[in-house]
Amino acid sequence: MQLPFATLDVFTSTRLEGNPLAVVSVPASRRAELTQAKKQKIAQEFNLSETVFMHQPAKKGDDAGDGVGRGEDKDASQVEIDIFTTESELPFAGHPTIGSAVLARFHWYPAVDTLLTKSGPIHLDVSSSSGKDKKGQPQSARARISHDVRLHQKTLADVIPPGQHDSYPGLSHHLPAVRAAELAAPVFSIVRGMTFVLVCVPSLELLGQLDPGLRLDFDNLPGGPLLDADRQPPAGFVARYYYYTGPGSNSYVRKMRTRMLELGAEDPATGSAASALAAYLAVAVNQTATAKFEITQGVEMGRRSVIRVETRSDVQQREAAPAVDDGKEGAQVELREVWLGGEAVVVQYGTLVVD
Structure with missing residues (x-):
């Protein structure tokens, strides 16, 4: 054939x-x-x-x-x-x-x-x-x-026992600030079967010091499944996506540097993770109707990639608190469109x- x-x-x-x-x-x-x-x-x-x-x-x-x-x-x-x-x-x-x-x-x-x-x-x-x-x-x-999309309830800190936070295999123990960010990072799915732990790194210097050889076994975490119950089983693809937001952003485009290291080798560009990151920031954090992102990845490995994402949402401000606390604050945001672009x-x- x-x-x-x-x-x-x-x-x-x-x-x-x-x-x-x-x-x-x-x-x-x-x-x-x-x-x-x-x-x-x-x-x-x-x-x-x-x-x-x-x-x-x-x-x-x-x-x-x-x-x-x-x-x-x-x-x-x-x-x-x-x-x-x-x-x-x-x-x-x-x-x-x-x-x-x-x-x-x-x-x-x-x-x-x-x-x-x-x-x-x-x-x-x-x-x-x-x-x-x-x-x-x-x-x-x-x-x-x-x-x-789904913002899952648990973080890595919830499924890795506190006594193992300083030693659990696969975490960035050589960078304590990054390890803390990994444990606290939101877990966000862009589609069923594609989930990312979105790790905000404090500095560009720390982003460059990440270890490409680290890998977490997301299917066998000691505290049970990381994803919400109705997204189990199977978990599908789960990985950490590291990002840093530095100077260069403006009111029209938010610019970020990212790295994907979960596969045991670095990935030059991860459009699904970039889409998940943009959707999370637009819906769960910034709560904006239209948001544009320029995400640069692969710089550290010599394969610079530029990923562009635009999100469009329906945003409605709550006039009063709900009768029953649903855990949601501020605006109600429904993600309508995610556009991924590039050359x-x-x-x-x-x-x-x-x-």
């Missing part, structure tokens, strides 16, 4: 920076043959943070496609994608979404306006881009992220041969 593929660098306009992504094109006739186990092995072969399997939309009455340009509907408005890490399938991930959007819209399927993912349909907005990538230049896209550039095309 021969499968066309492309690789891209995402959240960057410069090749060999940003976050690498592999996208494998799956003909309709090969769909059943390309099992979950084979997809997982292919993701391990690419050995990137994520690999996407983009299912070719077959022409009506024709499911015999065997490669890009054969038997497929080039005018399709929807394309289905599956997202895999080297360990498992994800319902949603940010840089695979933006990379797939750029590749589909500007290179393979120019009429596509929706990506179909396990987390739901993702609407694309590429109206601000300059056109097709005729000279190998990066293209940008925005994606309206399907969301099912991507194709690095290579090839053919994957699978037995």
Whole structure:
């Protein structure tokens, strides 16, 4: 079986920076043959943070496609994608979404306006881009992220016994201020199965001193599950996302530096975590109707990535306290839209041969 593929660098306009992504094109006739186990092995072969399997939309009455340009509907408005890490399938991930959007819209399927993912349909907005990538230049896209947000009740301090706070494996014991922030950090899901412990680091210097080798076993915490009961089981993907807000922000765009280290190796750009962070700050902290964020990640590992997120919410101020204390203060905020945006550039095309 021969499968066309492309690789891209995402959240960057410069090749060999940003976050690498592999996208494998799956003909309709090969769909059943390309099992979950084979997809997982292919993701391990690419050995990137994520690999996407983009299912070719077959022409009506024709499911015999065997490669890009054969038997497929080039005018399709929807394309289905599956997202895999080297360990498992994800319902949603940010840089695979933006990379797939750029590749589909500007290179393979120019009429596509929706990506179909396990987390739901993702609407694309590429109206601000300059056109097709005729000279190998990066293209940008925005994606309206399907969301099912939840601020969970517990923190790591609640599920790690107090007597182990200074010694529990995986915490940043070499940086006491960061360890304290990890234990107290809010736990926030952007969709079911994608949850982040949002750790606010006190300084840019401390952000640079984080240990990329640390990893927490979120499935076996001593005090029981970290997530709310109705989000168990399974917990899905859970990771810490570190952020620092420094100078450079203005009234229009909040700028932040971030790092993702939970996977045992650093991730250059994590769009799902950036979306979760922006949604949390907009809904639970700032309580604003419209908020824009510019999140820079991957600097410490030499793969600078720029992630842009815009949130839109309905905000209503409470006129009086509720009859029963519901734990909520101030404004009532309902998150309506989360838009994830960034650039991507194709690095290579090839053919994957699978037995």
